[in-house]
Amino acid sequence: MDEPLRAVIFDLDGVLADSEPWWNKIDAKLLAEYGVDYHGEYHREVLGVSYRLAVEFYKTKFGISVPTEELVKRRGEIATEFFANRVGLFPNAKRVLEELRKIRLPGSDMKLRLALATSSVSTSARPFLDRHHLTRFFDVVVTGDEIERGKPEPDIYLSTAEKLGLRPNECLVVEDSLSGIAAAKAAKMRVAAIPDRRFVDPREYEKKADFLLNDLADIPALVRSSD
Numbered sequence: 001m002d003e004p005l006r007a008v009i010f011d012l013d014g015v016l017a018d019s020e021p022w023w024n025k026i027d028a029k030l031l032a033e034y035g036v037d038y039h040g041e042y043h044r045e046v047l048g049v050s051y052r053l054a055v056e057f058y059k060t061k062f063g064i065s066v067p068t069e070e071l072v073k074r075r076g077e078i079a080t081e082f083f084a085n086r087v088g089l090f091p092n093a094k095r096v097l098e099e100l101r102k103i104r105l106p107g108s109d110m111k112l113r114l115a116l117a118t119s120s121v122s123t124s125a126r127p128f129l130d131r132h133h134l135t136r137f138f139d140v141v142v143t144g145d146e147i148e149r150g151k152p153e154p155d156i157y158l159s160t161a162e163k164l165g166l167r168p169n170e171c172l173v174v175e176d177s178l179s180g181i182a183a184a185k186a187a188k189m190r191v192a193a194i195p196d197r198r199f200v201d202p203r204e205y206e207k208k209a210d211f212l213l214n215d216l217a218d219i220p221a222l223v224r225s226s227d
Contacts, residue, residue, distance in 0.1 A: 012118035014176035048177025050150020154187035
């Protein structure tokens with residue numbers, strides 16, 4: 001790593017939250033309200049993208065004629081209920097965050113900064129963080145409804161770096177989706193990919209990310225190796 005690493009920015013869905021299996025159910029419930037029988041056939045196409053891009057994909061694929069804003073709003077409402085009551089954490093999530101919080105930057109008394117940058121809207125992401133007692137770990141949280149252009153555009157990661165007061169090349173992003181990796185690379189950040197092997201082929205990630213990891217538990221060692 002060329003520049004000193006000062007922050008780790010986490011995606012939420014599929015990285016900390018074991019939410020990917022639930023998105024098919026969220027979208028099945030959404031699309032059923034518009035007469036579509038959906039069983040997750042297009043999970044890969046909407047993995048990690050903004051709500052707007054996801055619903056625009058569904059509108060085109062299924063010929064849904066209602067306004068995009070209506071679908072975005074309804075998807076957010078359904079996701080909020082799922083995140084509030086059903087979605088859980090990956091087993092190592094809290095332990096890894098606790099370990100990262102203790103890391104000090106080399107040659108200083110400053111600690112490693114942690115941030116969250118998620119395509120999920122605030123009304124689902126923030127209650128989820130509170131329910132699992134994760135909010136305290138993050139210096140900055142940026143949600144999908146706070147930016148104009150969602151992943152794979154770089155806006156959410158650039159906004160997060162700005163709020164951290166850091167340059168993009170001082171940040172390491174942890175992602176599980178190709179669209180999220182593309183967003184982070186477009187922001188000129190380093191990316192550690194943890195693909196969910198239940199849904200994707202990790203070989204697709206090898207040339208896209210800087211680091212290909214098996215588990216969240218690999219992050220602290222990666223951070224320390226940047227010293």
